[in-house]
Amino acid sequence: MAAQTDGIVNAEPAKRPPSYRPPRYLSFIVPGLIATLAVIVFPWLFTVWMSFHEWKIGGSRHWVGVQNYVTLAGNQRFLEAIIHTFYFTALAVILPLVLGTFAAVVFHRNFPLRGVLRTVFIMPMMATPVAIALVWTMMFHPQLGVLNYLLSLVGLPPSEWVFAKHTVIPSLVLVEIWHWTPFVMIIVLGGLAALPSEPYESALIDGATPWQMFRHITFPLVLPFLVVAGIIRTIDALKAFETIYVISNGGPGTASETINIYLYLQAFAYYNVGDASAVVVVFFGIIVALSLVLLYVRQRAKWT
């Protein structure tokens, strides 16, 4: 099963005559690689170097060693931003995973107009985030917004949405769920398409309920796909920017300020590039650490 779900190496090359020398493909890769390295590695090295300086754009620059990191470790606002980021990420990963799996199971069934409806369903993940954030901003309006009106229709009290400290992050997550559930759906749908039909047939013969079939056949078989979706979602949720920046801009106060928003303000509102670079380094460390944990989970998911 591991080889089947791997999907990278589809077919092993056939046996070659011993004299065959595989052609060299280096010349194909080099230009793209150089461009990638130029826009990735150069900024990286430069960032690390900057993070050891006290540096304001347009101002002076001098070497301060690890001072920026020490200050950061004691910076209450930054530590809160880390907590906000984890809170936001946890919700914005788990909920789309659950809903996306449900959507995939539904869209895996046959029903009239399935193709058209599926296209409609994936629209949110292609839509321009800033434009969508604008629409949600208008919908979240506590007095004139349509969401509070819809709540009143079903008899629920109005919410403050993004204008109160304790509801702002869940409200932003709502937008994130809306945006990215289709993405999870597509990946899981790919997994469902590859499922064998035999287990289902024997389960039917044994009189299994649909839920039992999902729990004991579908779920274990699509788990590797779910883990992939989970990894990508985690990375994207950690670095979510537009939704938060446009809708709440980190507010009210700093209640929804994530690492990314804090970073943006440090760098492009206060122009403290030295401090901001230190934030980038810490932030990237967090992303890599979390990705490694998830990759480890993925390996385990493959073998069980």
Added chain:
Amino acid sequence: MTPGKPVQGRPVQSPLAYQARRIGGKLALGFSVVVLLAPCLFVFFWMLSLALKYDIDNTAYPPVFIPNPPTFDNFVHVFNESPMGLYFWNSCIVSGLATLAALVLGVPAGYGIAKARAHSLAVVMLISRMTPGLSYLIPLFTLFQFIGLVGTIWPIAITHMVITLPIVVWVMIGFFETLPAELEEAARIDGCSVWQAFLYVALPLARPGIVVGAILSFIYSWNNFIFGAVFAGRTTRTMPVAVYNMLTFEQYQWGPLAAAAIVVMLPVVVLTVVIQREIVAGLAAGGVK
């Protein structure tokens, strides 16, 4: 009502109970489809509704759902009050250049990585996808500031390659891996160089993959906000930046805001419909978003 035939192997049930279960299942499926699609459709519907209403209806409570009468004033307002045509053109240039460059560099790279099975190089591309866009911006901003390019269109187009290049490479790796190797090998035996085999054999076969890669990278470049937000000057704003700026100036003019949001998304919606089959076919499984 005709009693349904029990599927072979199903435990024997009375035809009526089976029929009831079948109808129940259909209802549950229909209900699920409606529940899943409702939020998606509602947001787009509300966007359209806001854009087609006069402001007096937009700020009415309870909200007016169906524009009556519908008006195009908001769209006219958007194009009259701001150089939206120029911003649209900027976005076309930026995303067009970034996609073109990504194709020139990324298609051969994808081919090379797929043929040489150099998956560690593919990981380099993946890392670039993992890194937050902001973290490239500080050093690049400092660099472009130093060269004096901030405010022109060039830094935006160049930095958008951070988005477009990994997408093209990922799509092309997946695509070239599925192409049978025999054709190129035949060309090689006939005396073609590796590059000739690529140009005359593999490339024409890969046209569908190139189209998908190009459209996906165009869409994600078009949608990007942050690079433009940092690098753009007054005349070099891309669409998302221009629309965001409307928010800060016209907090309560919802009609024009929604109209502008629709204008930004129009090309994306069209392109998505064109390649929706490929998107669902699992291109996203490679980590392309």
